[in-house]
Amino acid sequence: MNKQLKLKFTLLLVSSLTIMSVITISPALPQMTLAFSAVKNAAFLVKLVLTLPALMIAIFSPITGYLIDRYGRLRILWFSLALYAISGAGGFFLNNLYHLLLSRAALGIAVGMSMPIVITLIADYFEGLERQKFVGLQIAFMSLGGILFIGLGGILTDFGWKYPFLIYLFALLVLPLSMMYLPEPAVVGKNNQFNQHLKAPRQIWLLCLNTMIMWVLFFLIPVQIPFHLKAIGIEKNSLIGAAIAISTAFSAASSFSYSKIKEHFSSLTIFSLGYLLMAAGFICISVSNSYLLVILAMMLSGLGMGMMIPNTNMWVMKIAPPEIRGKEIGKLTTFWFLGQFLSPIIIYPVLTMLSISSTFMLASGFLFLLSISFLIFQFSITGKSVSPKPVG
Structure with a gap:
């Protein structure tokens, strides 16, 4: 394996820890x-044990973005991987729910460091079409890692709820690889006071807001599907894990194909298609009374989400000034995981009034409106639409 392949493989392994x-x-x-x-x-x-890390990621990602623009990437990455293993595996040893929440908060801090770093490193190491292809590959690899880890989590849960926490020790295998194969790139903005006044395009804020909405809705799947499947008579935890893993598998397939999808559709159209597929998936969940229909829903939802994530990442990488790239990617990461954290908080009062099935039906209607909105936005653009330039 040559030097470039080792670098890419290590970046992919670090990325897999995020999901x-x-x-x-x-x-x-x-x-x-x-x-x-x-x-x-x-x-x-x-x-909250599931989603609290997302809040901490949201809080620490912009801080990390600032630090890596100023001081470099790798030392912070190494620390985050060690913290990831310790805090993640801590759940296996804890019997107090509040202590468990604290360990999950620490895990979120670790990911809040590692995720903006790995996305920034991709932007540092690659350019143009190579970057576009690798971003799709990265999201696909994250999804495939999700399949492996959540499938393994389902199997281990059949032995006891604590055992899946041991999977987080995987970070201890990734840490030495990151030390050996990832070079420290030149940090363009290091010690440059001018960069404090450099501003990114306002579009990034819109992309961040859209990312948050995407994750609020998509995160209904890992949070609510286990309970929905129990309600329709699916008792095996391994089958529950498999269902969620299938969503991740189809997300991987969609992300892996992103570069080819992008050859035929604008960024705005990709968002429209992604939301439409998710809407169809959520409708299937809302009417499902069998495992097979839930599986179909997982496929559709995964396909939709899988094309939208690299679409967002590529757009931000393209328009963010290199001098403040870490800061802007940190901002995007904040909204990504803020959506995951807010999902159960926003949905909880809805579930007190509606069943899980009705909640998915309501969400599908909102997803359809988002799909139509992006399509109208695309049609409203005059002249040639090229993403990710001014409007996508």
């Missing part, structure tokens, strides 16, 4: 709810 950080323990949620049933508001707090 693993949140969804690995998803199949264990029903068991955890029973285990902590004596704790007040256990049902809600257990869902």
Whole structure:
């Protein structure tokens, strides 16, 4: 394996830790709810165990973005990988729900460091078509990692809800690879006071907001599908993990094909198609009373989300000034995981009034409106539409 392949493979491994950080323990949620049933508001707090890392990622990503623009990437990355392994695996040893929440918060801090770094490194190492292809490959690899980790999490949950937490020790294998194969790029903005006044295009804020909405809606799947499947009679945790893994598998296929999709569609049209596929998937969930229909829903939802994530990342990489690239990618990461954290908080009051099936139906209507909105926006643009320039 030559030097370039080792670099790419290491970047992909670091990327896989991101999606693993949140969804690995998803199949264990029903068991955890029973285990902590004596704790007040256990049902809600257990869902926070899944999503609390996302809040901490949202908080620490912009801080990391500032630091890596000023001081470099790799030392912060190495620290984050060590913290990831320790805090992630800590859940195996903890019996107090509140202590468990603290360990998940620390895990979020670790990912809040590693994720903006790895996205920034991709922008540092690659340019043009090579960057476009690698961004699609990165999201696909993250999804494939999600399949492996959540599938393994489902299997381990059948032995007990604590066992999936041991999967986080995988970071200890990635750490030495990052030390050996990732070079420190020249940090363009280091010690440059002018960069404090450099501003990125306002479009990035719109892309960040859209990213948050995407994740608020998509995260209904890992948070609510385990409970929905239990409600329709699916008891095996391995089958629950497999269902969510299938969503991730089709997300991987869609992301891997992003470069080819981008040859035929503008960025705005890709968002429209992605939301339309997710809407179709959510409708299938809302009417499902069989495992096979849920599987179809996972396929459709995964295909939609898989094309939208690299679409967003590429757009931000393209328009963010190199001098403040880490800061802008940190901002995007913040909204990415803020959406994941807010998802159960926003949906919880809806679930007190509606069933899980009705909630997915309501969400599908909103997704359809988003799809139509992006299509109208695309049609409203006069002249040649080229993404990701001024409007996509």
